[in-house]
Amino acid sequence: MIKLENLTKSYPSKLGPQYIFRNLNFEFPTESSVAILGKNGSGKSTLFRMLAKSEYPDRGRVLSNKAMSWPVALQTGIHPQMSGRENTRFIGRINQVASLTDYEKRVQDFAEIGAKFDLPVKTYSSGMRAKLVFACCINIDFDIYLIDEATSVGDPTFRRKARRALQEKNKTAGMIMVSHELDQIREFCTSAVVIEDGALKYFHALEEGISAYMEEK
Amino acid sequence: MELSFKTQLRGWRTVIFALFLRELQSKFNDKLGLGWAFVEPFVFIFAMSFARSLISGNDVHSVPVFAFMMIGLIGVRTFLGCIGSVPNSLKANKPLYAFRQVQPIASVLTAAFTEFVVKFGVIVLIAIAIYVLNLDFELKDPMLLIVLYFLLWTLALAISLIFAVLIAFVPEVNKIKSMLSRPLFFISCTFFSLQDIPEKFWPWLVWNPLVHIIELARYACYPSYGNKGVSLEFIFEVTGVCLFLALSLYHISWKKILSR
Numbered sequence: 458m459i460k461l462e463n464l465t466k467s468y469p470s471k472l473g474p475q476y477i478f479r480n481l482n483f484e485f486p487t488e489s490s491v492a493i494l495g496k497n498g499s500g501k502s503t504l505f506r507m508l509a510k511s512e513y514p515d516r517g518r519v520l521s522n523k524a525m526s527w528p529v530a531l532q533t534g535i536h537p538q539m540s541g542r543e544n545t546r547f548i549g550r551i552n553q554v555a556s557l558t559d560y561e562k563r564v565q566d567f568a569e570i571g572a573k574f575d576l577p578v579k580t581y582s583s584g585m586r587a588k589l590v591f592a593c594c595i596n597i598d599f600d601i602y603l604i605d606e607a608t609s610v611g612d613p614t615f616r617r618k619a620r621r622a623l624q625e626k627n628k629t630a631g632m633i634m635v636s637h638e639l640d641q642i643r644e645f646c647t648s649a650v651v652i653e654d655g656a657l658k659y660f661h662a663l664e665e666g667i668s669a670y671m672e673e674k
Numbered sequence: 675m676e677l678s679f680k681t682q683l684r685g686w687r688t689v690i691f692a693l694f695l696r697e698l699q700s701k702f703n704d705k706l707g708l709g710w711a712f713v714e715p716f717v718f719i720f721a722m723s724f725a726r727s728l729i730s731g732n733d734v735h736s737v738p739v740f741a742f743m744m745i746g747l748i749g750v751r752t753f754l755g756c757i758g759s760v761p762n763s764l765k766a767n768k769p770l771y772a773f774r775q776v777q778p779i780a781s782v783l784t785a786a787f788t789e790f791v792v793k794f795g796v797i798v799l800i801a802i803a804i805y806v807l808n809l810d811f812e813l814k815d816p817m818l819l820i821v822l823y824f825l826l827w828t829l830a831l832a833i834s835l836i837f838a839v840l841i842a843f844v845p846e847v848n849k850i851k852s853m854l855s856r857p858l859f860f861i862s863c864t865f866f867s868l869q870d871i872p873e874k875f876w877p878w879l880v881w882n883p884l885v886h887i888i889e890l891a892r893y894a895c896y897p898s899y900g901n902k903g904v905s906l907e908f909i910f911e912v913t914g915v916c917l918f919l920a921l922s923l924y925h926i927s928w929k930k931i932l933s934r
Contacts, residue, residue: 534770547692551773
């Protein structure tokens, strides 16, 4: 369960503060996989980053007693100058995994990027990067995984593998996903939160959420 | 979820250690490697002090010219090195703030710590060189010298943090910073002694805590040099005020820095 309490978030701009959310109160369950749906600029990613505590609201709080992953997206937390292995070890260290060697090996096996694991990440294709980030995330035990289109660039084999891993995790953990591709959302999620004009709405069944989201347009 | 103080402290330690390793690794990516960070200031300080001691006489107010120059240059280089690189670390590590464990101050602390380790290495190199070349050097009060060095480092860290926060909001402050730090090299008693300046001009110089630190460091090595016009209390006061200002500035603004 995640609870948003009196949440206000704005970004400074030349035209004065741009409010994304104003005094938002909301609650939604996270036992199943939740998709966050909304138009461009509606605040999906902002909400997502606030859930992960990568950013903080101006006022109000995000309450949850679950261990959440970092927002897994293509660019986050990966140093392009450093090799895949070094990046993996960094992520393992700050998340205090029990055994670094063990973690490193599991990531290497899962990511399937072969010898390139020891080359700087800047030489990777975007698909390989996505594989690495996803592998780093899924091999740490979180209660809720936050995934931001990171799986969309992987090849079908990897996507199948990712889905299997997530389904496996789903027995014990939840997932929150942001994506524009409905196919992908159908593949991974079972319920939805729709953002419209700074207001949130929870749908227990994914299809209801999707149709509400489509009607907006 | 309440976390005990001990677990929090452990968390901070892991993050700073991980960032520290990352910083070292990225320095190793350079063709010249980490060694350059040690060699460059060492050669600079050593050559400059040596050249000066060849040109001008034997001693300045009973301190051998080589030791006199060396202390001044180490002081100024430590401070300027810190001010030059540490404020940028706040921005350089920006992608990492996606991990909620990594907070902006952790990267500032790590950068300052790295700077400290490197400069300490340079001091060790110089000490070895002095010993090997059998140069004239004495150290009367090592405790005072250590206290001074830690104060210097804390002061540099505090001022770096202030600049880091300001630069995060107004990037142009970076230009002002480099303009302000350039004359420091010349007004911090690096090349001259405060005693050589007529006393009526002292107020123009002694506002600068670096003058106090450098002059007292010479006094700590050679008590006959004297400590007229400078005081340890002043350094403590300035460091305390700067540190307080830096931490409060950071405290009110760090969450805003994240969304920039």
